[in-house]
Each structure stands twice: as structure tokens, then as C-alpha cells.
Amino acid sequence: xxxxxxxxxxxxxxxxxxxxxxxxxxxxxxxxxxxxxxxxxxxxxxxxxxxxxxxxxxxxxxxxxxxxxxxxxxxxxxxxxxxxxxxxxxxxxxxxxxxxxxxxxxxxxxxxxxxxxxxxxxxxxxxxxxxxxxxxxxxxxxxxxxxxxxxxxxxxxxxxxxxxxxxxxxxxxxxxxxxxxxxxxxxxxxxxxxxxxxxxxxxxxxxxxxxxxxxxxxxxxxxxxxxxxxxxxxxxxxxxxxxxxxxxxxxxxxxxxxxxxxxxxxxxxxxxxxxxxxxxxxxxxxxxxxxxxxxxxxxxxxxxxxxxxxxxxxxxxxxxxxxxxxxxxxxxxxxxxxxxxxxxxxxxxxxxxxxxxxxxxxxxxxxxxxxxxxxxxxxxxxxxxxxxxxxxxxxxxxxxxxxxxxxxxxxxxxxxxxxxxxxxxxxxxxxxxxxxxxxxxxxxxxxxxxxxxxxxxx
Amino acid sequence: xxxxxxxxxxxxxxxxxxxxxxxxxxxxxxxxxxxxxxxxxxxxxxxxxxxxxxxxxxxxxxxxxxxxxxxxxxxxxxxxxxxxxxxxxxxxxxxxxxxxxxxxxxxxxxxxxxxxxxxxxxxxxxxxxxxxxxxxxxxxxxxxxxxxxxxxxxxxxxxxxxxxxxxxxxxxxxxxxxxxxxxxxxxxxxxxxxxxxxxxxxxxxxxxxxxxxxxxxxxxxxxxxxxxxxxxxxxxxxxxxxxxxxxxxxxx
Numbered sequence: 001x002x003x004x005x006x007x008x009x010x011x012x013x014x015x016x017x018x019x020x021x022x023x024x025x026x027x028x029x030x031x032x033x034x035x036x037x038x039x040x041x042x043x044x045x046x047x048x049x050x051x052x053x054x055x056x057x058x059x060x061x062x063x064x065x066x067x068x069x070x071x072x073x074x075x076x077x078x079x080x081x082x083x084x085x086x087x088x089x090x091x092x093x094x095x096x097x098x099x100x101x102x103x104x105x106x107x108x109x110x111x112x113x114x115x116x117x118x119x120x121x122x123x124x125x126x127x128x129x130x131x132x133x134x135x136x137x138x139x140x141x142x143x144x145x146x147x148x149x150x151x152x153x154x155x156x157x158x159x160x161x162x163x164x165x166x167x168x169x170x171x172x173x174x175x176x177x178x179x180x181x182x183x184x185x186x187x188x189x190x191x192x193x194x195x196x197x198x199x200x201x202x203x204x205x206x207x208x209x210x211x212x213x214x215x216x217x218x219x220x221x222x223x224x225x226x227x228x229x230x231x232x233x234x235x236x237x238x239x240x241x242x243x244x245x246x247x248x249x250x251x252x253x254x255x256x257x258x259x260x261x262x263x264x265x266x267x268x269x270x271x272x273x274x275x276x277x278x279x280x281x282x283x284x285x286x287x288x289x290x291x292x293x294x295x296x297x298x299x300x301x302x303x304x305x306x307x308x309x310x311x312x313x314x315x316x317x318x319x320x321x322x323x324x325x326x327x328x329x330x331x332x333x334x335x336x337x338x339x340x341x342x343x344x345x346x347x348x349x350x351x352x353x354x355x356x357x358x359x360x361x362x363x364x365x366x367x368x369x370x371x372x373x374x375x376x377x378x379x380x381x382x383x384x385x386x387x388x389x390x391x392x393x394x395x396x397x398x399x400x401x402x403x404x405x406x407x408x409x410x411x412x413x414x415x416x417x418x419x420x421x422x423x424x425x426x427x428x429x430x431x432x433x434x435x436x437x438x439x440x441x442x443x444x445x446x447x448x449x450x451x452x453x454x455x456x457x458x
Numbered sequence: 459x460x461x462x463x464x465x466x467x468x469x470x471x472x473x474x475x476x477x478x479x480x481x482x483x484x485x486x487x488x489x490x491x492x493x494x495x496x497x498x499x500x501x502x503x504x505x506x507x508x509x510x511x512x513x514x515x516x517x518x519x520x521x522x523x524x525x526x527x528x529x530x531x532x533x534x535x536x537x538x539x540x541x542x543x544x545x546x547x548x549x550x551x552x553x554x555x556x557x558x559x560x561x562x563x564x565x566x567x568x569x570x571x572x573x574x575x576x577x578x579x580x581x582x583x584x585x586x587x588x589x590x591x592x593x594x595x596x597x598x599x600x601x602x603x604x605x606x607x608x609x610x611x612x613x614x615x616x617x618x619x620x621x622x623x624x625x626x627x628x629x630x631x632x633x634x635x636x637x638x639x640x641x642x643x644x645x646x647x648x649x650x651x652x653x654x655x656x657x658x659x660x661x662x663x664x665x666x667x668x669x670x671x672x673x674x675x676x677x678x679x680x681x682x683x684x685x686x687x688x689x690x691x692x693x694x695x696x697x698x699x700x701x702x703x704x705x706x707x708x709x710x
Contacts, residue, residue: 347519348556348615352570352622353546362569366560 058415059422073413080411080419087405091423094241094396100233103144104244110137111251119438121445134255139225145240145248147232149174152223156186174229183223187216237315241396243427245315249322249387249397250431254380256323261330265338266360268331279331286328292392294321299393318390326383333375337368370446377439381432399424469528470495470626470657471516476525478511485511486522487681496655500668500689503678504704509661512678513628516659517548530625546574549619553631555611557603557618563590564599567618575622582621589617593647609640613647620651627651629660665708669693677701 031041062078073080084091093104114133117123142148151174158178169177191212198208240248267279286294298321299314341364349359369376391400402420405411471493478486485508493499501509514520515527518534518541527534529544558566567586571577577585590596593613595606603611612632619627629648633641645667652658652671662668668675668689675692677685677700685692685701693709696702 344552344554344556345558348550348552348558350519350545351517351548351550351552352618353542353574354570355542358573362573363558367558370560 058418069410070413070416073411073415076413076415078415079422080413080415083405083411083413083416083419084423086411087401087408090242090405091398091401092243094244094401095239096241096244097233097235097239100235103232103235107141107144108247110140138252138255139222143225143230143232145235145244146237147230147234148226149229149232149234150226151176152179152227155179155182157189158182158186175224175227179227183216183220187212191216237313237395240315242401243398245390245395246384246387246397246399248315249319249390250384252319253322253326253383253387257326257330257379257383258376260323260327261334262365264327264331265334268335269338283328283331286325287332289325291322291325291386291389294325295389295393297321314393315395318393318395322383322387322390326379326386329379329382330376333372333379334368336375337370337372338364340371341367373439373443373446377435381435384432384435385428398427468494470497470530471659472526472528473516474526476515476522476527478515478520478522485681486515489525489683491676491683493657493659495657498652498656498658498671498673499660499676500672500674501659501661501676501678502663502665502668502704503684507678508681509678510630513550513630513659513661516626517550517628518544519550546570546622547625549622549624549627551612551615551619551627551629551632553634555603555608555615555635557611557615559603562600562602563595563606563614566603566614567621570618571621586617586621589620590614592620592650593617594643607640608636609643612636612640612644616644616647616651626657626659629658629662631661631663633662633664663708665693665705677704679704 030037032038058078060078062076064073064076064078064080064082067073067080067082069086072082089098089101093101096104114129114137118126118129118133123129153176169181191209194208194212195205197203198205264279264283267275268283270276270279295318298317302317345363345367346359349363354362388397388399390397391403396404402424406417406420469492471491473489473491476486476489477484489512501512503509511520515522515534516529521536522534530547532540532543534540534544557563558569561569564583564586567590568579568582571582571585572579575582587596587599590599593616595610595613595617598606598610598614603614606614616632632648633644636644641664645664648658648660649667649671660668660671672689674686675689676683677692677696677698679700685696685698687697692701693705696705
């Protein structure tokens with residue numbers, strides 16, 4: 001026999017072998033293959049019978065579905081759903097005035113309309129959509145929910161000069177003339193000062209002027225709608241409550257946490273010592289303090305330190321506390337992602353002439369953030385549930401409203417308590433599960449990225 | 459010094475008395491080197507001899523600690539503006555390709571054009587496609603780097619650097635990470651660049667390629683330039699003992 005061999009025809013592929021097929025094969029392979037498997041199967045089955053079935057019985061089969069007050073539920077063995085139905089408005093809006101409910105409803109609807117296409121990668125007009133959701137929506141939502149018409153008195157110049165001594169103009173649509181004269185004059189003066197400084201230090205004057213114009217225009221656009229009178233009744237935040245508050249706190253916390261976290265993470269890795277130390281101090285401070293303490297401090301103690309008149313709204317104070325707190329946590333997640341981006345990515349960005357911010361924004365962060373999507377969403381979910389701690393400062397979120405409703409004697413029954421908690425649990429679960437699934441979807445969509453990085457380093 | 463590089467306008471890179479240390483380790487020792495425009499230099503030497511560090515100093519990925527480096531008339535100092543100008547005018551190709559894995563091939567090529575050269579997107583894409591054609595992979599423009607072979611990725615990396623219209627190209631062992639089957643396609647690409655008169659510094663172990671392409675070959679060892687000569691002289695008549703030993707090890 002000769003040592004040479006040449007294959008003349010390729011071998012055709014053959015079907016993979018199966019140990020056993022059909023129902024019996026599946027059972028024996030998946031459930032009863034080893035003694036360990038058998039034990040796990042039995043434990044799992046027992047857990048199902050002992051936990052899931054009674055839960056279903058309580059929530060569905062033994063539940064009371066109709067009724068007007070406690071009479072319907074007094075002998076019930078299951079959930080008392082009429083209680084939830086009767087208190088539904090309270091759970092969702094708190095004590096928001098009934099005739100103004102169209103305002104939170106409009107905010108909810110607009111939020112859904114803007115958020116859903118933003119989350120679908122193939123939906124068109126992403127840029128416009130993002131501007132509307134992150135720029136216009138918060139301001140419009142604020143005006144709609146509170147009523148706006150804030151009536152700011154002084155900007156910068158007004159703190160030194162009583163402008164009302166010199167001009168006497170009427171307010172137009174709730175906008176005080178003296179404030180806006182103050183604003184315009186202050187803007188001009190500050191811009192002039194910046195131009196002089198730029199000239200002294202030889203920075204490009206046109207660029208500085210442009211930057212100042214953008215800043216003041218943005219400020220004006222931010223203040224004007226909040227100042228104007230749209231004829232909406234003022235609704236104090238102490239009248240808000242329920243899911244409305246939960247969503248306001250959670251969404252503003254989530255939206256603020258990511259940029260704060262990114263900046264802190266970059267700061268912590270900065271080569272500038274002062275920036276690095278400041279970031280570390282900030283992160284470690286907020287991570288070392290419990291959220292309850294933060295909220296308590298922001299609500300009851302901050303007013304004692306702030307100069308008179310600088311009294312920030314109670315809910316706003318809680319919002320700021322939550323945002324800074326979650327931003328510090330987010331920073332560490334983002335830092336983990338940054339560390340996974342190999343050094344040669346920075347080098348090739350530098351070799352192409354990209355500066356620090358462009359390298360970070362275009363090359364490093366897109367990779368770092370995709371690496372840590374699970375961690376980021378994990379934080380979001382944790383934050384969503386932590387918002388319920390605002391109860392400690394007498395802001396009634398969803399869970400707070402549910403608990404407040406327990407004290408209503410009209411609905412006191414053996415199962416009211418359990419029903420309320422079950423309802424709150426289901427609502428929280430829906431939101432958190434949705435976030436979790438969306439994160440999985442994002443991961444899978446960017447999922448090639450793990451493979452991509454491997455490929456690029458091969 | 460070589461007579462090729464004499465008048466100052468004709469000088470692309472000039473290094474005078476350049477020293478660099480990594481901690482206590484002296485990586486570059488008194489490097490003097492003048493590279494003329496359109497000159498093609500190949501740097502070879504054993505690993506750890508400072509070849510890569512030398513070319514990385516030219517586009518300031520590493521900082522030298524003493525001596526002068528002048529690139530295209532700009533002296534490299536710690537002034538940020540000089541560094542940005544040099545980065546944009548000196549193209550670099552790395553051993554590990556270093557493409558951006560989250561961007562398509564086309565986006566890899568247009569990114570710096572748009573954000574550094576401030577070209578409109580359409581123009582940047584047109585230039586990118588021309589250069590992808592030049593490295594003979596226009597059909598891969600919309601794929602991600604991980605979907606390409608090593609040789610294709612390296613050709614994209616070359617196109618990406620060329621998109622910035624660099625005056626000088628640096629190649630840091632461009633074929634060392636490639637499978638043998640793919641080395642030729644990358645070397646052919648570099649060869650065609652050389653024919654068009656690009657100023658190039660190439661660190662490589664491909665001696666046959668060096669012989670064909672180089673105007674001068676530099677041999678480095680222990681952070682010093684040991685020998686520098688035209689290729690035929692360098693290979694046929696090496697003068698330094700260390701060069702002879704290196705060539706006998708690498709060529710037999």
C-alpha cells in the first residue's frame with residue numbers, strides 16, 4: 001500500500017447522533033439522569049406545589065373580585081381586589097386633585113410615546129426623539145405636573161441693584177419684566193467679562209463669545225417656560241403620590257445617574273491628581289452613607305444650613321439626593337467597563353489625532369458601556385426599588401400610598417394587607433422585569449461585541 | 459550620516475541625541491537619525507532592542523526624555539498643540555491592528571476624518587472608499603473588524619491611517635501577528651505605497667521584503683543604532699559583529 005493519499009470526493013455531513021428521542025428520552029436526559037438530578041427534580045416540584053399553587057389560589061381562585069366596601073371581603077380567603085379598584089386613583093396619583101388628573105395622564109402618555117420609539121433601535125428620528133425626551137419632556141413634564149409659573153425674582157445683577165427702581169413694566173403672561181431685564185443685562189455683562197479675560201489670556205474670543213451665547217440661550221430656554229403662566233393651577237408636591245412619585249423619582253434618578261456616573265468614573269481615572277482625588281472622595285462619601293441618611297439629611301437638615309430664602313422644594317431635594325447617590329454607584333460600574341477597554345484602543349485613537357474627549361466619547365465609552373450593560377441595568381433596577389425609601393421623609397410613593405390605604409376602616413378585612421402588598425409587588429415586578437428583559441435584548445444586540453473585541457485582539 | 463538627507467526642507471524626521479528610559483532601563487541611547495522625504499527605512503533588530511519605542515517616539519505615543527525630535531518641521535515638546543499636529547500628520551499601523559471593534563470598517567476609516575479633519579461625512583466616506591479600494595477590500599466596508607481575517611484587518615488599519623493624508627507612515631511590525639498565508643497581502647499593500655513615494659519607517663523581520671523596499675536599513679541592539687546602510691551592502695557586507703550574528707541567525 002502506498003503512503004500517498006488524495007481524497008477524490010468530499011465526505012458528506014451526517015446527522016448528529018441522539019442517545020434517546022421522544023418524551024421518555026427527554027425526561028430521562030433532563031430530569032432523572034443522575035441521583036442529583038432526581039433530587040433537584042423532586043425539590044423543584046415540591047416548591048412548585050407548596051409556593052406557586054397557594055399563591056395562585058390566593059391571587060386568583062379564592063380572590064374576591066367585586067364589592068363596594070369591606071363587607072365583600074370580610075370572609076374572604078383570597079385577595080380583596082375591590083380594595084385595589086377603589087383605591088386605584090390614590091395608588092397611581094396620590095392626592096393629586098381629581099379635576100387636574102389629565103395633567104399626570106398627559107405626562108404618562110407623552111412619556112410612553114417618546115420612550116417606546118427611543119428604546120426600539122430601528123425606529124426613525126432617533127436624534128429628534130432623544131432631544132424631545134431628554135430636553136423638552138422634563139421641562140414640559142415639570143410645568144404640567146406642578147403648574148409652572150415659578151416667578152423668579154432676581155438673576156445676578158438684581159442681587160446688587162434694585163431694578164424695579166428704574167423700570168416699571170407689567171408682567172407679561174406671568175413673566176416679570178424686571179427679572180428678564182436683569183437676565184439680559186447680567187448675560188451681557190458676564191459675556192463682556194469673559195471676552196476681556198479671553199483677550200488677556202489669548203484664547204480665541206469668538207469661540208468664548210459663542211460658548212457664552214449658547215449657555216445663556218440655554219438658560220433662557222430653560223427658565224422661560226417654567227416662569228411663564230400657562231393658566232395651570234399650582235399643585236404642591238405634597239399632594240402628589242403613588243406611582244406618579246415612584247416614576248418621577250426613579251426616572252429622574254436613572255436619567256441623572258448615568259451621566260454623573262460617567263463623569264465620576266472618568267474623573268477617578270484622570271491623570272490630574274486633583275480631579276482624581278475629588279472623584280474618589282465624592283464616590284466613597286456617597287457609597288459610605290445609607291440612602292435613608294441621605295434623604296433624611298436632604299429633607300430635614302439641609303434647610304438649616306442653607307441661607308434664608310434658598311428653600312428648595314422637598315421632592316426636589318429628595319431627587320437630588322437620589323441622583324447623587326445612584327451616580328456614585330454608577331461610577332464604579334462604569335469604571336469596571338473602562339478598565340476592560342484595552343490600552344491599544346487609546347493608542348490607536350491618539351495616533352489618529354483624537355483628543356481626550358473625542359477618544360472617550362467615540363472610542364472608549366461606547367465599548368466600556370456595552371461591556372457593563374448588565375451592571376448598569378442592575379443598578380437601575382436597584383434604584384427603582386430604593387425609591388420607596390422616600391417614605392422616610394414623608395413623601396408617599398406607590399408603596400407608601402398602599403400602606404396609607406390600609407388604615408381606611410371602610411376596607412379593613414383579613415386580606416386587605418396582603419392584597420395591597422401583592423398589588424404593589426406586581427407593579428414593581430412589571431417595571432423591573434421589563435428593564436431586565438430590555439437589558440437582555442440590548443446585550444444580545446451588542447452581543448457580537450464580545451466576539452468583536454476578541455476578534456480585534458486576535 | 460547618509461548623504462540622502464541634507465537640506466532641511468527635504469528632511470521628514472530628524473532625531474538628535476534622543477534618550478529614553480523606562481524606569482531605570484535605558485531603552486533608547488543617543489539616537490541620531492535623519493530621514494529624508496520619500497525615504498523608506500526598515501528597522502530591524504532583536505526583540506527588546508528599542509525598535510518599536512523609537513518609532514513610537516516619532517508620533518509621541520512615548521515621550522523621549524532628552525534630545526530633539528523634529529517631525530515635518532515641528533519639534534516635539536510637551537506643548538499639546540504640537541502633539542495634535544504631529545498625530546494627525548503621522549500615520550501609524552500597529553502589530554495588533556487596533557481597529558475599533560464597535561465600528562464598521564467604513565466607520566473606522568471615516569471617524570478621524572470627520573472629527574479631526576472636520577470633513578463632511580459624504581466626503582469622508584468617499585475618501586475612505588477610495589482607500590479601501592486601494593487596499594483591495596471595498597466589499598468589506600460594512601462589516602465589523604471581527605468578521606475579517608487578520609490580513610484584511612491590517613489592510614483596513616493601513617487604509618484608516620491613509621485616510622488622514624499622513625506625510626509619514628510608521629509601521630510597527632505590521633505582519634508579526636499574521637498567519638503566514640496573510641503576510642503577503644499586507645506586504646504587497648505596503649510595497650504599493652512605497653512605489654507612490656510615501657515616507658515610511660517600517661519595523662519588521664521580513665528580510666526579503668526589506669531588501670526590496672528599503673532605501674536604508676537600520677539595525678538596532680540594546681537601544682542603539684548599530685549599523686545603517688543601503689540594503690545590498692547591509693545584507694552582503696555587514697560590518698558590525700552583532701549585525702553579522704543577527705543576520706546569520708535570521709537568514710539561514
